Amino acid sequence: xxxxxxxxxESIASSLRKIVGEEFVSAALFxxxxxxxxxxxxxxxxxxxxxxVVMPGFKEEISKILKFANKENVxxxxxxxxxxxxxxxxxxxxxxxxxxxxxxxxxIFEDYxxxxxxxxxxxxxxxxxxGRLGYFLPIHPGSQAFARxxxxxxNNTSAHLVDTSIGKMGDYIMGVEVVLPxxxxxxxxxxxxxxxxxxxxxxxxxxxxxxxGVITKMRMRLLPDFNHAYAAVYYSNVRSLxxxxxxxxxxxxxxxxMMELMxxxxxxxxxxxxxxxxxxxxxxxFDSIGYSKEDAERRRDLxxxxxxxxxxxxxxxIEDMDRWRALWATRExxxxxLSQSSGMQWKSxxxxxxxxxxPDAAEECEHFNQGLPICGSLQNYLYGHIGAVxxxxxxxxxxxxDGEMQRAAYTELFEREAELTLKYGGCGGEWGQFxxxxxxxxxxxxxxxxxxxxSIKKAIDPNNILNPGILEGYR
Amino acid sequence: xxxxxxxxxxxxxxxxxxxxxxxxxxxxxxxxLVESTHGFPTQGARGILRAILYGIRWDEVLxxxxxxxxxxxxxxxxxxxxxxxxxxxxxxxxPIVELIEDGRKLLVEGGVGPLENQRIALKSxxxxxxxxxxxxxxxxxxxxxxxxxxxxSCKVVPDDRNVDLLLYVGCTASYDESIQKVxxxxxxxxxxxxxxxxxxxxERCCGSPANRAGERRIFSDTSAENAKxxxxxxxxHIITISPHCYNTFVNEYPELMKKIKIxxxxxxxxxxxxxxxxxxxxxxxxxxxxxxxxxxxRRNNVYEAPRRVLKSIPGLxxxxxxxxxxxxxxxxxxxxxxxxxxxxxxxxxxxxxREAMEVxxxxxxxGCPWCHIQLEDAVKDTNNEDKITVKDIAExxxxxx
Ligand SMILES: Cc1cc2nc3c(=O)[nH]c(=O)nc-3n(C[C@H](O)[C@H](O)[C@H](O)COP(=O)(O)OP(=O)(O)OC[C@H]3O[C@@H](n4cnc5c(N)ncnc54)[C@H](O)[C@@H]3O)c2cc1C
Ligand code: SF4
Ligand code: SF4
Numbered sequence: 001x002x003x004x005x006x007x008x009x010e011s012i013a014s015s016l017r018k019i020v021g022e023e024f025v026s027a028a029l030f031x032x033x034x035x036x037x038x039x040x041x042x043x044x045x046x047x048x049x050x051x052x053v054v055m056p057g058f059k060e061e062i063s064k065i066l067k068f069a070n071k072e073n074v075x076x077x078x079x080x081x082x083x084x085x086x087x088x089x090x091x092x093x094x095x096x097x098x099x100x101x102x103x104x105x106x107x108i109f110e111d112y113x114x115x116x117x118x119x120x121x122x123x124x125x126x127x128x129x130x131g132r133l134g135y136f137l138p139i140h141p142g143s144q145a146f147a148r149x150x151x152x153x154x155n156n157t158s159a160h161l162v163d164t165s166i167g168k169m170g171d172y173i174m175g176v177e178v179v180l181p182x183x184x185x186x187x188x189x190x191x192x193x194x195x196x197x198x199x200x201x202x203x204x205x206x207x208x209x210x211x212x213g214v215i216t217k218m219r220m221r222l223l224p225d226f227n228h229a230y231a232a233v234y235y236s237n238v239r240s241l242x243x244x245x246x247x248x249x250x251x252x253x254x255x256x257x258m259m260e261l262m263x264x265x266x267x268x269x270x271x272x273x274x275x276x277x278x279x280x281x282x283x284x285x286f287d288s289i290g291y292s293k294e295d296a297e298r299r300r301d302l303x304x305x306x307x308x309x310x311x312x313x314x315x316x317x318i319e320d321m322d323r324w325r326a327l328w329a330t331r332e333x334x335x336x337x338l339s340q341s342s343g344m345q346w347k348s349x350x351x352x353x354x355x356x357x358x359p360d361a362a363e364e365c366e367h368f369n370q371g372l373p374i375c376g377s378l379q380n381y382l383y384g385h386i387g388a389v390x391x392x393x394x395x396x397x398x399x400x401x402d403g404e405m406q407r408a409a410y411t412e413l414f415e416r417e418a419e420l421t422l423k424y425g426g427c428g429g430e431w432g433q434f435x436x437x438x439x440x441x442x443x444x445x446x447x448x449x450x451x452x453x454x455s456i457k458k459a460i461d462p463n464n465i466l467n468p469g470i471l472e473g474y475r
Numbered sequence: 476x477x478x479x480x481x482x483x484x485x486x487x488x489x490x491x492x493x494x495x496x497x498x499x500x501x502x503x504x505x506x507x508l509v510e511s512t513h514g515f516p517t518q519g520a521r522g523i524l525r526a527i528l529y530g531i532r533w534d535e536v537l538x539x540x541x542x543x544x545x546x547x548x549x550x551x552x553x554x555x556x557x558x559x560x561x562x563x564x565x566x567x568x569x570p571i572v573e574l575i576e577d578g579r580k581l582l583v584e585g586g587v588g589p590l591e592n593q594r595i596a597l598k599s600x601x602x603x604x605x606x607x608x609x610x611x612x613x614x615x616x617x618x619x620x621x622x623x624x625x626x627x628s629c630k631v632v633p634d635d636r637n638v639d640l641l642l643y644v645g646c647t648a649s650y651d652e653s654i655q656k657v658x659x660x661x662x663x664x665x666x667x668x669x670x671x672x673x674x675x676x677x678e679r680c681c682g683s684p685a686n687r688a689g690e691r692r693i694f695s696d697t698s699a700e701n702a703k704x705x706x707x708x709x710x711x712h713i714i715t716i717s718p719h720c721y722n723t724f725v726n727e728y729p730e731l732m733k734k735i736k737i738x739x740x741x742x743x744x745x746x747x748x749x750x751x752x753x754x755x756x757x758x759x760x761x762x763x764x765x766x767x768x769x770x771x772x773r774r775n776n777v778y779e780a781p782r783r784v785l786k787s788i789p790g791l792x793x794x795x796x797x798x799x800x801x802x803x804x805x806x807x808x809x810x811x812x813x814x815x816x817x818x819x820x821x822x823x824x825x826x827x828x829r830e831a832m833e834v835x836x837x838x839x840x841x842g843c844p845w846c847h848i849q850l851e852d853a854v855k856d857t858n859n860e861d862k863i864t865v866k867d868i869a870e871x872x873x874x875x876x
Contacts, residue, residue, distance in 0.1 A: 024513065030545055030548055031517050033525075034525050037498075043532065053515065082516070273566075336499050337566040337567050345494075399491075
């Protein structure tokens with residue numbers, strides 16, 4: 001780092017220290033580097049190394065940091081657990097990393113039928129806390145154990161949950177508290193049971209890609225937990241399986257809470273890792289919910305009726321929770337296992353087709369990377385939240401490719417994802433709209449749509465202080 | 476293999492294996508560093524690994540201050556292996572602890588590691604055979620003092636080599652006044668069982684602290700010499716007081732150690748109880764919880780023997796803390812941290828103490844001198860002496876005779 005850089009690092013860090021206190025600021029090089037990383041394998045470029053990392057504990061401190069950033073014209077990058085999968089937490093220039101992890105308090109108000117929590121709360125912990133009182137958290141990503149509420153709210157992710165079963169997490173968020181880019185603090189939404197009619201400010205921030213403010217609190221309705229009934233169904237190919245899922249919709253079945261797919265090649269890996277005999281073919285596992293055990297079982301059986309019409313190889317009604325957990329684990333271990341055991345890094349894509357062309361899309365996703373100049377010859381796997389009509393092809397990118405080559409490979413895979421989602425008429429349901437996915441947005445909604453977002457961003461954040469790069473589409 | 480060659484190998488291995496980490500972040504959910512600090516990203520397994528990787532790839536642009544920062548990050552790890560088990564549970568697993576220790580080796584080669592106090596401790600191991608700067612001649616003072624209080628049949632090897640079992644006392648139980656009583660309790664039990672046992676006349680450190688600190692040379696000298704002596708004295712069976720010595724003998728010593736049966740003392744006591752050679756008689760009438768030391772539990776899968784021993788004591792009610800066995804929380808004393816002033820916002824030992832108190836335990840039992848010291852400090856620092864005490868399993872069994 002040259003002289004000017006280190007002078008700037010020092011001056012920014014010392015201003016931040018005055019705001020939050022000595023121990024909550026780091027200007028140490030390795031801290032700055034690691035705090036700018038996400039789950040991507042390639043290393044930072046030197047110009048991406050931040051000036052400082054700050055961990056405020058209160059919204060007032062965040063307000064002061066944003067005011068300072070505006071005055072000094074230094075970008076602020078907000079960070080939860082940095083597990084977002086489309087590159088949103090990677091800064092593309094020097095700046096301040098603002099970690100929200102100290103804001104981690106929550107409070108349950110059963111008499112109002114909601115809970116409030118700060119953005120640094122870990123999703124899984126929140127689920128556990130409200131679960132103890134008999135409520136279900138409608139946020140269920142594979143990253144539950146470490147993803148934070150703040151990042152999840154910004155993405156408004158459906159994650160593993162089937163949207164058409166209980167809706168998206170945003171449907172349960174009653175309001176948020178945000179610090180706007182200029183430092184003003186604002187509360188949105190309601191404490192009542194009815195959603196605001198007309199302009200609902202909450203909607204600018206839930207699924208707002210972190211563009212318009214730093215979320216410092218959210219309020220969410222308490223959703224009573226369900227009873228569950230489980231099953232697994234095996235097919236000789238993904239087309240039949242996908243047609244089974246279409247039938248659920250066409251035959252007006254109650255959609256399961258979660259319904260996963262693994263194609264045969266992928267399922268074989270998961271089953272082997274978990275020490276289970278190989279599956280006979282592609283598999284779907286699902287979790288039907290009801291208000292009583294009998295209700296859940298009745299719904300499961302209705303789902304099975306439709307699935308059976310597509311000639312499955314095997315139908316397995318699951319009564320034993322250990323069996324369910326083992327099957328669920330087969331799905332969860334795949335990406336980690338393949339990355340760690342091969343010389344490759346797992347890169348998922350998210351292809352969202354419309355319902356009508358789900359079988360075609362699923363088949364095409366089994367050859368997702370076919371014909372790509374960089375990634376065409378790499379291994380392709382397929383799983384997905386099939387009940388939600390969502391597909392996740394996964395590609396193994398070699399670890400020994402150099403950083404720039406890996407970046408190019410990732411970009412290529414995102415482009416392919418955009419192409420297929422455009423072709424099949426959907427829109428990503430999990431990882432936000434911009435950063436590495438910007439080109440989809442522009443192609444889907446046109447320059448008009450893109451300009452619309454840009455002008456809102458410009459109105460609220462004229463100096464482009466907050467999370468710059470996300471909207472511009474970081475490469 | 477010349478030095479340079481092996482250094483290159485180390486760098487290659489680190490660069491290759493670290494990139495196997497796929498950034499799933501699972502390790503952060505169990506890492507005691509995350510729990511005991513403000514949780515900056517370098518205070519957790521993946522962050523430490525990535526820092527090492529940048530340390531290698533960006534070596535040329537790093538100044539002294541940067542390197543010292545890297546050292547502090549890499550040496551903060553307690554080597555508790557919680558991350559590794561988590562990582563493995565969702566995939567093939569990254570050998571995280573090995574990589575962190577390799578990172579330390581690299582820092583030592585570069586003249587950056589270890590930490591200052593570790594340097595002093597390691598010097599002391601070389602010159603005096605213990606990390607505590609204590610005189611080697613006084614290593615058996617505890618035994619002499621004890622033998623003044625009761626008649627002992629304990630032999631001193633090699634003066635008398637005819638023993639069935641060697642008690643490897645270890646440095647902490649030899650020198651630390653608060654842990655010597657553990658050694659005395661164990662000796663009492665060996666006497667009670669009429670075992671033909673002995674201790675080494677010139678016992679030396681097992682070398683574990685050198686390995687944790689990345690000092691390959693000191694470790695290989697120490698281990699080679701100790702192993703040679705065990706062989707020369709015809710040792711067939713060793714029990715250790717510390718899980719750290721145990722782990723080092725079992726997993727890190729030269730091949731020739733494979734001929735010797737090595738046990739942690741709790742395993743030996745459990746075997747003896749099973750054979751009916753040791754039967755605690757006296758009612759203790761207390762509520763006890765067992766704290767799994769990392770190097771006995773996660774590192775060597777010894778979870779049940781200590782519990783079996785506790786459960787055989789009449790009147791002792793054994794309750795489990797929320798985190799037990801594989802999920803046990805590190806006390807903070809491992810990985811060379813007995814000689815490191817690592818920043819802790821909340822002391823791990825105090826978190827652990829709270830967990831024991833949450834299940835209303837009156838005693839925290841453990842089987843590791845360092846856990847013992849850490850937990851005892853936590854009891855004192857939080858003024859809980861009248862509510863809870865820390866005991867080694869050997870002490871409890873001896874009390875119940
Ligand atoms: C192994 C693994 C499995 C995953 N599984 C899923 C899955 O099943 N479904 C799914 O949808 N995603 C999944 N993800 C992606 C990721 O976990 C989620 O997107 C999660 O919601 C991100 O949370 P985070 O705390 O890591 O946020 P971050 O990545 O830290 O932040 C995400 C974005 O939100 C912004 N942000 C964060 N907090 C705030 C705040 N308080 N105010 C303003 N902006 C903020 C950040 O600037 C960034 O742009 C997975 C990731 C991994 C590594
Ligand atoms: S659990 Fe393993 S693979 Fe996942 S981030 Fe940690 S070290 Fe990497
Ligand atoms: S060994 Fe323990 S302290 Fe070290 S990184 Fe892993 S979990 Fe954290």
